[in-house]
Amino acid sequence: MLRATLLVSFFLCSAALADDDLAAMADGEGKDFVYLLCADCHSMQHVLEKRYTRGGWRGAIERMTVDFGMAELEADEHREVLDYLANNYGPNSTR
Numbered sequence: 001m002l003r004a005t006l007l008v009s010f011f012l013c014s015a016a017l018a019d020d021d022l023a024a025m026a027d028g029e030g031k032d033f034v035y036l037l038c039a040d041c042h043s044m045q046h047v048l049e050k051r052y053t054r055g056g057w058r059g060a061i062e063r064m065t066v067d068f069g070m071a072e073l074e075a076d077e078h079r080e081v082l083d084y085l086a087n088n089y090g091p092n093s094t095r
């Protein structure tokens with residue numbers, strides 16, 4: 001019984017955490033895709049706390065792909081992700 005209860009609360013908690021992650025993100029084109037892509041391996045907080053230039057974000061995407069095995073992005077997907085991150089989480093972001 002306890003085991004079942006823990007399992008249920010685990011699922012409820014992880015769903016709530018994921019929602020928090022999504023809710024914390026800046027609205028804008030590419031948001032959902034970035035969330036699905038990046039929150040697969042770690043909390044979005046890892047991403048949202050950073051302030052990188054466009055080149056910095058390009059490097060981060062590269063590290064995720066080369067070092068950590070993130071799926072390769074198509075050119076248009078790459079542009080969408082990079083635009084979202086650079087526009088919302090750049091060095092001059094006021095968030």
Ligand code: HEC
Nearest residue numbers: 037038040041042046047050060061063064068069070081
């Ligand atoms: C295949 C798994 C995976 C995916 C998908 C992934 N990451 Fe990561 N990421 C990692 C790992 C592993 C680390 C390093 C360990 C840690 O800090 O948890 C990391 C760390 C980071 C960091 C902090 C360290 C650094 O290099 O700056 C940032 C920023 C980051 N990821 C951004 C992203 C973004 C943006 C995306 C989506 C485009 C993404 N990650 C998708 C695995 C992944």
